[in-house]
Amino acid sequence: MLVTEQDQLKKDIAEWMEKLGKGRDALLPILQQIQHKYNRVSNYAMQVVADALGIHPVEVYGVVSFYSFLDDRPKGKFIIRLCRTISCDMAEKDKVARQLENDLGIRFGETTSDGRFTLEWTNCLGMCDQGPALMINEKMYTRVTPAMVQDILEECRSTFGAHSLESRLEALS
Amino acid sequence: MITTQNTNKLTYSTITPKIGLTSALSKTPTEVIDVIIASQLKGRGGAGFPTGMKWKFAADSSGDIKYVICNADEGEPGTFKDRLILTDYADLVFEGMTIGAYAIGSTHGLLYLRGEYTYMRSHLEKVLADRRKNNLLGKDICGKKGFNFDIEIRMGSGAYVCGEETALIESLEGHRGEPRNRPPFPVDTGFFDQPSIVNNVETFAWATCICAKGADWFKSIGTDKSAGPKIFSISGDCEKPGVYEFPFGVSIAQLLKEVGGTNAKAVQVGGASGICVPASEFNRKIAFEDVPTGGSIIIFGQHRDMLQVAKNFMEFFVEESCGQCTPCRDGNAVILRGIEMLERGECTTKYLEELCALGETMQLASKCGLGQSSPNAFISIVKNFKNELMGRAPQCACHE
């Protein structure tokens, strides 16, 4: 990891703690912020948070590993989560899945080599009346058809430059 | 924004915010609890505990601070009514929490919103800000001296088990979402071991309606044991999936007629944790005393393979089990392997019986509601669709 990124991370964590509190119950909100901005909660981030909250890093790791929206490993800028639960399954989520794999050139559980997209399964998104449903980062897409996949990916690609960590760090230096 | 396309007229649309709260504040906290008890409102999150009693326990319990927690984790497969309620009627939900706070003597409210619903957070924050501006939250609410209460939103991070109230509290405290032993119950040992009420989104919204329209109005709807209207999430094989309100006691057949799903072969009531009702029992009623549900109704058309349905549910539980206790952690995996044997046509009758017995053990021996109810769907599908499940031709490798 770049030194600048470590410094930035430390600064961010300190800021978030000011806002979110320094008690144990601030842990999840802080981790969510880290995940949101850095797309992962690295070992380094876990150490910094543990020190700041006065708990053991293993405690932090235990929490990160429990929740499916927190990741210690690097993932793509856009995490595509396709619902595989029953209503979306009946609405032919498999066809959408196949098209996503084809257009991204990866399988579920993988990240594209350019680091843009990660493809994952998820459980019921609460959109069962409008399946198949998928979520890209925080945005929901409903009634997705295989033919829509290309447009959805293009929409992500067009926002990639503006929000990437690289460009944020460039702006910083 | 996501809009629900199909719905019928919801009572919520007829309730003006602030009326329920004003009415509650004109009473003493004890009187408010008595109104909720008299209404016979039961929790809408699935378990159906009487809400008024829960509030009374928390009111009677002593603590430095008390908490009102709204469970907006909505992770049960096939459930999305809380999404609509939070999107369209958030005022009624926050108002119900405020009424609950007044009733039990709480100053601090928390809405635990599932991570999947992050997209609606800014909308909810705006509703909260407006309520603060209008003195419906904050200090001396509605001019009631000394009644101070505010609500904060906390996010989940993708774990179904966090909908279980003690796991939810663990999660709020910054831990893994692993359910606690009960008792003690949250009403005396809740968030940070303080008295806390945890209620579903819909439950709070009904509490507001009850304060606005009276306990008698509420009680006059529904059945003797299941009072009031209920909001349903209906999906699967039907013409008009969506969010609907019906009185408790509605038959499955009536529901199906309303949404254009009369040709169904079976209906899963209560989500993955619920039971699968075959067409021959569509005259059964949705109510705590017959077929209970937190609101999830999933319709299966004639062409659906019920083994695939059971498999989908079991995969869900294998993944979402927190792994704390053996019956659930291992039991779900064993049943899933059994389903795969059925798929391949390799399961003996005797082994199928053993799997059902294992399911019954899990219902008894699991620590929380997840493991206690995860075998329900499998057991009811085996019971009702045995011929469809058994004696399958072995699948050849070329299908892989």
Ligand SMILES: Cc1cc2nc3c(=O)[nH]c(=O)nc-3n(C[C@H](O)[C@H](O)[C@H](O)COP(=O)(O)O)c2cc1C
């Ligand atoms: C695995 C599991 C998941 C649950 N998920 C939810 C949920 O998403 N929303 C909810 O309100 N209750 C859920 N419950 C029920 C809660 O534990 C609790 O009973 C409920 O929030 C109480 O509110 P009520 O009395 O208003 O229904 C779940 C229970 C279990 C065992």
Ligand code: SF4
């Ligand atoms: S029943 Fe399952 S989810 Fe509940 S505590 Fe046991 S392992 Fe965890």
Ligand code: FES
């Ligand atoms: S089943 Fe896919 S959103 Fe509920």
